[in-house]
Amino acid sequence: MSIDIETARRVAKLARIRVEEAALPELARGLSGILGFMEQLNEVDVTGIEPMTSVTPMRLKRRADVVTDGDIQAQILKNAPDAREGFFAVPKVVE
C-alpha cells in the first residue's frame, strides 16, 4: 500500500501536526516505506485467531468509587503555558 500526497496531508491533519506543503512528498514516501514493511503481516494465516487484548491474563482491577484527592488546583495549573483565573487559557474556540 503506498501513500499518496493527499493521504499524507489527511494523516497529518488527523494527527494535528502541521506539515508544510513542500514536505508532504517526503512524508508520503517515508510512510509508504514503513507500511510496505508491514505488508509482511499479510503472509500470516490468522484464521480463527482472536486479536490479543491483554498481555497477561488479568481482570482489570476496580477501586472503590470514592474521592481520593482534590483541592490541588494550583498544582494542576502549575505547568500550564497559559493559566488565568484558575483556568487553562486557550485561543478563542467559539466566535
Added chain:
Amino acid sequence: MTDLNQLTIAEARDLLRKRAVTAVDLTMACMTAMDAADGLNAFVHKTPEIALEQARAADARLASGAAPAMCGIPLGIKDLFCTKGVPSQAASRILNGFRPEYESTVTQKLFDAGAVMLGKLNMDEFAMGSSNETSCYGNAVNPWRRGNDTTPLTPGGSSGGSAAAVAADLCLGATGTDTGGSIRQPAAFTGIVGIKPTYGRVSRWGIVAFASSLDQAGPMTKTVRDAAIMLGAMAGEDAKDSTSAAIAVPDFEAALTGDIRGKKIGIPREYRMDGMPAEIEKLWADGAAMLKDAGAQIVDISLPHTKYALPAYYVIAPAEASSNLARYDGVRYGHRAKLAQGDGITEMYEKTRAEGFGPEVQRRVMIGTYVLSAGFYDAYYNRARKVRALIKRDFELAFAAGIDAILTPATPSSAFGLGEMADADPVQMYLNDVFTVTVNLAGLPGVAVPAGLDAKGLPLGLQLIGRPWEEGDLLNHAHVLERAAGFVSKPGKWW
C-alpha cells in the same frame, strides 16, 4: 581500593552497612565522575542538592541499623520518569520546562528504599529510537570506542544515557524502560546488564507513556546480582497502575544459587538470521556451551512467527503512541507554539506539535494515526494484534514443552557509529530490535548479559528470555552465564 564510583551495588551495600564508607562519600565520588563526563552527554539534568540530602538521610538510616539494600546507593534516572520538581521531559522539546508535581511510583519506591538520585539521564525522544540520536538534548555517547579509533559510537537506545552512565561508572545503577528492546539493546552495546521484567511486574505510573501494552521499566546495572537487588526495590503491585500485577515480589537475589543443573535451555532456530555476523553466531554458540557446561540441557526449539514480530510491533507501538501522545496539545504542560494573529485552537495544536515533536516521533504518531484510521483498522491494527497472539503462543508452547529459558543474541551487531545510520531507511534502524521485540509482544521477562568483545574491541551481549513472573530463575541463568563468560572489561577512559 577502587574508586567508590566503580563499586557494584552489592559491594557498596555491604560497605555501607559495615559503615566502612558513607553514602555521602559514595555520592560525592559519583558526582565527581559525573561532572567529569559531560563529553558522554549522559546526565542531562543534574540534581546534586537532592543527591546530597538523600545521601545524608541514608547515612542517618544506616547508622540507626536495619537499612534496605538500596539505602545510600547513587543512581541515575531516565528522563522518562516523572520526578517531583525536577525536569522530566522524555528528551522532547514538547515537554520543555515541565516539572512534575508528583513522583513516579518507581522513583518513589527507590527513594523509600534509601536510594540517591544523581540526576536525569539522556534517552531517545519519548523512548522512540535505538541509538539515542532522536533526543532533544543531543546524542549520548558510548564510553566504548573501537580501539584507538576516536569515532563516537552510539550507546544504543532508547535508554542510551542510562547505559553510558552505568558503563562509565558515573553511577552504580540506573533506571531504564523497554518497549521493544530499549533496556537490553543499550545494555548489550555498553557491556552492562539490563533486565526487562514481566509486563505488570513494575508499576508504570508516572512514567511517560509510549506504548502502554509494551512498556516496562527495569534496572540497568554492572552485574546480574545488582539487577536482582535493584529490581526487588522497583517491583510490586501499585494501586495507581491497574496493569501492575497482584503477585508477591520474591527475593530475586536469593534466587542466584548458581545452580542450573537439569534446566532446559531453548535455542530458537528462527533467530539465526540471514547475514548474521560470524562473531554473533560464535558468541551465541559459546553461550550455549557455557550453560551446557553448567549442567543445563540445550534444546533446539522453534518459534515460527518470529519473523513477523517487528512488523507487528511497528503497527502496535505507533498505534498506541499516537493515542498516548495526543495529550501533548500545548494546553496543560510543556511547550506551546507562538501563534499568529487570528490563529485558533486547531492552529495551536498543529503548530505546537510540529515544533515540539522531532521527526521520528512525528513519523510514528502519523503511522499510528494511519493504521487506526477508519478503513485501515482491521487490515493493520487488528491483524497485527492477531499476529501478536500467535507470537505469544509460540513462547507458551515452548514453555509448556518444558523449556526453562531461551538463549538468543541480544543485538544483531555491536555498537555502531553515531550518524552512521542517518541516511538509512527508518526500517534499517528498527532492525536493531529484531531479537528483543518478541519479548515485549509476549509480555515476558528478558535480560541482556555481557558475554564478550568483538574484533573491534566492543562489547557483545546475549539475551535470556524467561517464563512470566520467573525473573528470579531467569536472573539465576543470567548469573551462571555471567560467571562463565567472565566479562570484566571496562572502557578505557577518554572522556
